[in-house]
Amino acid sequence: MKKLSLQLRLILSFLVISLGVGLCAGLMSWYETKEEMDEFFDTYQLNLARQLASADWNNINHKTQKKTNELIEALDDDGEEEEEAIAFAVFTKQGKMIFNDGEEGKHFVFSPTSGFANQQIGHKKKNKWRMIWLESIDGKFYVAVGQELDFRQEASLEMVLQSLVPWSVGLLFLITFTLFLVRKELLPLKKMAKTLSNRRGDDFSEIDTDALPSEILPIVDEMNDLLERIESMVKKERSFISDAAHELRTPLAALKVQLDVLELSKEDEKSFNKASQNLHQGIERSAHLVEQLLALSRLETNHPSKIALKQIDWRKISHEILTFYQPKILQKGLRFELQLSDASPIEQGNEILCVLMLRNLLANAILYSPEKSEIKLKITQRAITLENLCALTSKDFARLGERFFRPSGQKEMGSGLGLSIVKKIAEIHTCVVNFTLEKGLFLVEVERNNDKNFKNLP
Amino acid sequence: MRILILEDDMLIGDGLMVGLQKLGFSVDWFTDGLEGKEALYQAPYEAVVLDLGLPGEDGISILKEWRAKSRKEPVLILTAQGDVEQKIFGLESGADDYLTKPFALAEVAARIKALVRRHHNQLDLVLRHGDLIFNPKTRTVTSASQNIMLAPKELLLLELFLLNKGKVLSKTQLEEKLYTWQEEVSSNAIEVHVHNLRKKLGKNIIKTLNKIGYLLGDE
Numbered sequence: 001m002k003k004l005s006l007q008l009r010l011i012l013s014f015l016v017i018s019l020g021v022g023l024c025a026g027l028m029s030w031y032e033t034k035e036e037m038d039e040f041f042d043t044y045q046l047n048l049a050r051q052l053a054s055a056d057w058n059n060i061n062h063k064t065q066k067k068t069n070e071l072i073e074a075l076d077d078d079g080e081e082e083e084e085a086i087a088f089a090v091f092t093k094q095g096k097m098i099f100n101d102g103e104e105g106k107h108f109v110f111s112p113t114s115g116f117a118n119q120q121i122g123h124k125k126k127n128k129w130r131m132i133w134l135e136s137i138d139g140k141f142y143v144a145v146g147q148e149l150d151f152r153q154e155a156s157l158e159m160v161l162q163s164l165v166p167w168s169v170g171l172l173f174l175i176t177f178t179l180f181l182v183r184k185e186l187l188p189l190k191k192m193a194k195t196l197s198n199r200r201g202d203d204f205s206e207i208d209t210d211a212l213p214s215e216i217l218p219i220v221d222e223m224n225d226l227l228e229r230i231e232s233m234v235k236k237e238r239s240f241i242s243d244a245a246h247e248l249r250t251p252l253a254a255l256k257v258q259l260d261v262l263e264l265s266k267e268d269e270k271s272f273n274k275a276s277q278n279l280h281q282g283i284e285r286s287a288h289l290v291e292q293l294l295a296l297s298r299l300e301t302n303h304p305s306k307i308a309l310k311q312i313d314w315r316k317i318s319h320e321i322l323t324f325y326q327p328k329i330l331q332k333g334l335r336f337e338l339q340l341s342d343a344s345p346i347e348q349g350n351e352i353l354c355v356l357m358l359r360n361l362l363a364n365a366i367l368y369s370p371e372k373s374e375i376k377l378k379i380t381q382r383a384i385t386l387e388n389l390c391a392l393t394s395k396d397f398a399r400l401g402e403r404f405f406r407p408s409g410q411k412e413m414g415s416g417l418g419l420s421i422v423k424k425i426a427e428i429h430t431c432v433v434n435f436t437l438e439k440g441l442f443l444v445e446v447e448r449n450n451d452k453n454f455k456n457l458p
Numbered sequence: 459m460r461i462l463i464l465e466d467d468m469l470i471g472d473g474l475m476v477g478l479q480k481l482g483f484s485v486d487w488f489t490d491g492l493e494g495k496e497a498l499y500q501a502p503y504e505a506v507v508l509d510l511g512l513p514g515e516d517g518i519s520i521l522k523e524w525r526a527k528s529r530k531e532p533v534l535i536l537t538a539q540g541d542v543e544q545k546i547f548g549l550e551s552g553a554d555d556y557l558t559k560p561f562a563l564a565e566v567a568a569r570i571k572a573l574v575r576r577h578h579n580q581l582d583l584v585l586r587h588g589d590l591i592f593n594p595k596t597r598t599v600t601s602a603s604q605n606i607m608l609a610p611k612e613l614l615l616l617e618l619f620l621l622n623k624g625k626v627l628s629k630t631q632l633e634e635k636l637y638t639w640q641e642e643v644s645s646n647a648i649e650v651h652v653h654n655l656r657k658k659l660g661k662n663i664i665k666t667l668n669k670i671g672y673l674l675g676d677e
Binding site for chain 1: 467469470472473474476477480481536538539540558559560561562563564
């Protein structure tokens, strides 16, 4: 289910809590008011009953009653009087009503009690009344003063409701204000969302953090960091693609020109054969370049954590690779000196990548060593070391390991990616590659990276 | 037409050399920048094909040095760098034309011919001398509308005379323009070719100036 917006949730919960609290407060105040009102009206009723009880009722007859009724009816303005507010009647001991207030009191039924009681009155309305019965001072009469209970309740409710009015207005104002405040505070977020949605896919510029609430700032800062990282990755990717495209031009040019020569040599068998042989060589070179490109691109895109690790047997790997290159080694009359041990800087690793790394290193050494020279391969716990003679200028040496860099004038068909691949694989295995060149002796060392800040991320 | 190629990629260099030879050029090919740069001072070339990434010395600085030393040979740059800035930089460094790899051999040949033609201020596509017409593109010669069959070196020699009307060319100059360093030249090779040209195109086609050299005859 879609989560409600922060704004809506805030306002809803605010509303529910306010109403809950308001309801509780109202109920409590209604209960309190009712108690107070009961006390107040009871006192009032008792006072009235006492006054009536102390009056002299001996001379009262039906004429007095009639006169009273006429007087009440003649009143033009009876103030804010309510019929149910208070009523009374006077009875003889025998239960005969001799006088009443001319209104509700005439419906009173003779049923004296001691003290207050809630009684049903024999009137068409079946409402309960609060009644007090008192004996008159002379002991001949009963005085009854009553008040309708509904009236009391309505009066208390009215008082409570009236006290709630300013509170409700306050609540309404508070909700409006909160709504406005939340909207205002969230406006920069909305603005940011809009800017982001209008952003081009290749726009990696920082998100503006001005006017953003401090609660959101850390997220935006992190997003800016992420943008920066993505930008550098995209840049790397782009330059890789452009480098790769550029590097493919040379082998393609070779293929094209050799094919042109082949077509021109239809009647010249010797030249035709040479061009055909060159074409084969050129295609092999292109295939090798593409293979290396794919290897490097896979290394770039795979996160090291996704690479399966296992125990690496460097002896086995070294012998396999050397067997593979045996024809070339014999052809150039190279000598090999091997110093292998069971320990190595990469004990746990990915076998395919480790083979690829050592193969690239050995292939380079075999390719660039002068004829009849010696190549030394040493694997110790500290490092994998490869040493060979190499005619490399110091200017070219400084650029080794750069993608697609090949010292110019190479007669050998390299892709210029071998050492980049070696570096990348070493990095994935938390190792570094060091190159040194001294008096024509080229030394490559793959050793563990002891820099604690080193992150083996692509 | 003798041209100089500086290209360090073995397959491209070999292809250019063999291919352009098949298209009628005499070609010298160097893979090293320094050697290639010196070669231009050692022999008369009609044009140069120059790769930019060369060992020894890079193409652009070679080109700048040639231009600084007033070498006017037309230069066609061949490079894998295809962007406009690179082309502009190459042309402003003194190149006459620019081709991006991969290229067609025929286009290289056509551009070299166009550069040479422009270099000699010759706007006509064919070379004329009286009723003789030499077509550098098809490498055919007609005299009074009759096709004349000439051997490859005779064609090169005739082209040289036609491109250098009014100029005296010494025997050594002709040898250098006709033959690359790989080819062996017999001492009377030029005399033999001149003799053959006179036999096929008439005695007056080439004049001999004793002990100085040869000159294209009057129309």
